[in-house]
Amino acid sequence: xxxxxxxxxxxxxxxxxxxxxxxxxxxxxxxxxxxxxxxxxxxxxxxxxxxxxxxxxxxxxxxxxxxxxxxxxxxxxxxxxxxxxxxxxxxxxxxxxxxxxxxxxxxxxxxxxxxxxxxxxxxxxxxxxxxxxxxxxxxxxxxxxxxxxxxxxxxxxxxxxxxxxxxxxxxxxxxxxxxxxxxxxxxxxxxxxxxxxxxxxxxxxxxxxxxxxxxxxxxxxxxxxxxxxxxxxxxxxxxxxxxxxxxxxxxxxxxxxxxxxxxxxxxxxxxxxxxxxxxxxxxxxxxxxxxxxxx
Amino acid sequence: xxxxxxxxxxxxxxxxxxxxxxxxxxxxxxxxxxxxxxxxxxxxxxxxxxxxxxxxxxxxxxxxxxxxxxxxxxxxxxxxxxxxxxxxxxxxxxxxxxxxxxxxxxxxxxxxxxxxxxxxxxxxxxxxxxxxxxxxxxxxxxxxxxxxxxxxxxxxxxxxxxxxxxxxxxxxxxxxxxxxxxxxxxxxxxxxxxxxxxxxxxxxxxxxxxxxxxxxxxxxxxxxxxxxxxxxxxxxxxxxxxxxxxxxxxxxxxxxxxxxxxxxxxxxxxxxxxxxxxxxxxxxxxxxxxxxxxx
Numbered sequence: 001x002x003x004x005x006x007x008x009x010x011x012x013x014x015x016x017x018x019x020x021x022x023x024x025x026x027x028x029x030x031x032x033x034x035x036x037x038x039x040x041x042x043x044x045x046x047x048x049x050x051x052x053x054x055x056x057x058x059x060x061x062x063x064x065x066x067x068x069x070x071x072x073x074x075x076x077x078x079x080x081x082x083x084x085x086x087x088x089x090x091x092x093x094x095x096x097x098x099x100x101x102x103x104x105x106x107x108x109x110x111x112x113x114x115x116x117x118x119x120x121x122x123x124x125x126x127x128x129x130x131x132x133x134x135x136x137x138x139x140x141x142x143x144x145x146x147x148x149x150x151x152x153x154x155x156x157x158x159x160x161x162x163x164x165x166x167x168x169x170x171x172x173x174x175x176x177x178x179x180x181x182x183x184x185x186x187x188x189x190x191x192x193x194x195x196x197x198x199x200x201x202x203x204x205x206x207x208x209x210x211x212x213x214x215x216x217x218x219x220x221x222x223x224x225x226x227x228x229x230x231x232x233x234x235x236x237x238x239x240x241x242x243x244x245x246x247x248x249x250x251x252x253x254x255x256x257x258x259x260x261x262x263x264x265x266x267x268x269x270x271x272x273x274x275x276x277x278x279x280x281x282x283x284x285x286x287x288x289x290x291x292x293x294x295x
Numbered sequence: 296x297x298x299x300x301x302x303x304x305x306x307x308x309x310x311x312x313x314x315x316x317x318x319x320x321x322x323x324x325x326x327x328x329x330x331x332x333x334x335x336x337x338x339x340x341x342x343x344x345x346x347x348x349x350x351x352x353x354x355x356x357x358x359x360x361x362x363x364x365x366x367x368x369x370x371x372x373x374x375x376x377x378x379x380x381x382x383x384x385x386x387x388x389x390x391x392x393x394x395x396x397x398x399x400x401x402x403x404x405x406x407x408x409x410x411x412x413x414x415x416x417x418x419x420x421x422x423x424x425x426x427x428x429x430x431x432x433x434x435x436x437x438x439x440x441x442x443x444x445x446x447x448x449x450x451x452x453x454x455x456x457x458x459x460x461x462x463x464x465x466x467x468x469x470x471x472x473x474x475x476x477x478x479x480x481x482x483x484x485x486x487x488x489x490x491x492x493x494x495x496x497x498x499x500x501x502x503x504x505x506x507x508x509x510x511x512x513x514x515x516x517x518x519x520x521x522x523x524x525x526x527x528x529x530x531x532x533x534x535x536x537x538x539x540x541x542x543x544x545x546x547x548x549x550x551x552x553x554x555x556x557x558x559x560x561x562x563x564x565x566x567x568x569x570x571x572x573x574x575x576x577x578x579x580x581x582x583x584x585x586x587x588x589x590x
Contacts, residue, residue, distance in 0.1 A: 126453060147434075
């Protein structure tokens with residue numbers, strides 16, 4: 001998400017994300033065990049797969065949502081970092097031979113290729129465990145709120161309607177014909193739930209009042225799904241063939257209809273933010289960013 | 296842990312564990328997603344590997360430690376169940392082909408044999424995630440205490456000195472020569488940390504005063520290590536050869552010296568409990584149980 005590649009993107013959002021990203025990277029580097037601490041190989045693997053120049057969309061959105069209500073956004077960094085650790089664990093496990101069997105991730109060998117399968121499984125486990133430990137050790141917010149955050153993130157990552165549910169449904173759908181309803185369920189759980197949780201938690205800990213939280217929940221619901229629909233569109237148009245054999249919006253609906261679905265979701269997301277007025281500006285700008293990616 | 300096979304075991308402890316075990320099983324059955332809820336296969340796998348008639352040593356110890364301070368031990372069941380979920384996830388992942396490659400677990404096909412590798416990886420991930428979610432949703436204890444419990448369990452399961460560290464060290468030690476110090480570190484982190492945490496958390500949430508908690512920590516440290524040393528001894532004497540290629544106390548010290556190490560640890564554990572008087576009775580009886588297994 002750099003300015004050059006997204007000419008239409010809202011300048012304030014670019015500036016904000018460019019300021020937040022190094023802070024996220026710094027927090028992650030601090031929370032992850034040093035490479036020199038025993039057992040070294042797993043700590044090397046955790047750092048290799050997490051400190052890799054990712055776009056940090058989820059934690060940046062979390063910070064953006066928080067900053068709509070409070071200026072001191074440094075306080076939310078541990079929570080935003082924990083969200084990124086959960087994202088990173090999910091990528092390591094998704095890449096495993098028994099899952100999507102991807103040898104590369106972000107232009108370098110995936111964790112199990114760089115290390116080995118055992119270390120990759122354990123590095124994922126350890127990132128998930130560390131994420132919850134970091135959340136539990138944050139004492140900068142009321143304890144009841146932090147417990148609620150842990151519970152929300154657990155559900156967004158879990159097997160009933162979260163990320164794990166999405167990965168199971170995605171594996172089951174491989175090379176099978178599925179309905180539009182099933183594809184939406186996969187995208188909502190596999191990608192949408194964690195992105196939505198990242199935003200919602202940011203505003204919740206920022207102290208957003210209940211009506212705002214309800215509107216932000218609507219927004220999260222729409223951008224979470226739109227994020228994956230747009231990712232599908234990009235994969236279909238950049239010739240990477242990364243999604244071969246996977247059900248995607250373009251494979252089910254065609255490109256034009258997929259773009260229309262994304263536009264409609266963005267419209268609904270913007271609508272949900274209207275009552276927030278100026279507080280919704282950064283999140284609104286994220287809609288512009290997402291939409292600019294489809295052109 | 297049934298009375299017939301452990302003639303020397305303290306009757307009170309047998310009676311107590313026999314009463315607690317069905318309550319743990321009931322709580323687990325309630326917290327785990329039903330087999331009929333989508334995606335069904337992962338929920339079947341989570342239940343298959345968790346509701347399998349395990350001995351429930353960790354959650355029973357957690358309840359025993361709690362009941363030394365409070366009678367209403369039903370309140371600790373969600374926390375004890377979460378500990379068992381973490382134990383169950385670790386067994387599923389340890390059995391994977393890339394790890395210990397065990398086709399059987401507790402007399403039936405291991406999770407990846409009964410289902411497949413992808414489901415086994417995800418079922419483990421989901422049990423770990425659900426454990427933290429269950430802990431975060433328990434509102435029967437002060438929120439600050441629950442956050443501390445989550446943080447303690449995270450560390451006991453984690454990659455620095457917890458269960459994951461132990462599994463990495465154990466894999467690295469396979470078919471290699473290691474020192475007694477390294478073997479102790481493996482056992483302490485791989486097995487001892489979670490058992491110790493289960494006991495300590497029980498007494499902490501039961502409201503044990505600080506001096507008791509410090510003594511119980513000593514006790515946990517000793518029984519956690521002793522538990523694995525005695526498991527090594529049993530594996531060496533029952534002819535199962537389950538630990539072939541793995542470093543164990545008997546392979547490093549011989550059987551007699553290993554038994555002496557276990558006895559010494561038990562002595563230190565009993566010593567640590569002395570100041571607790573009558574409150575230490577059940578935990579003391581657990582020392583008798585552990586020791587009876589070595590004969």
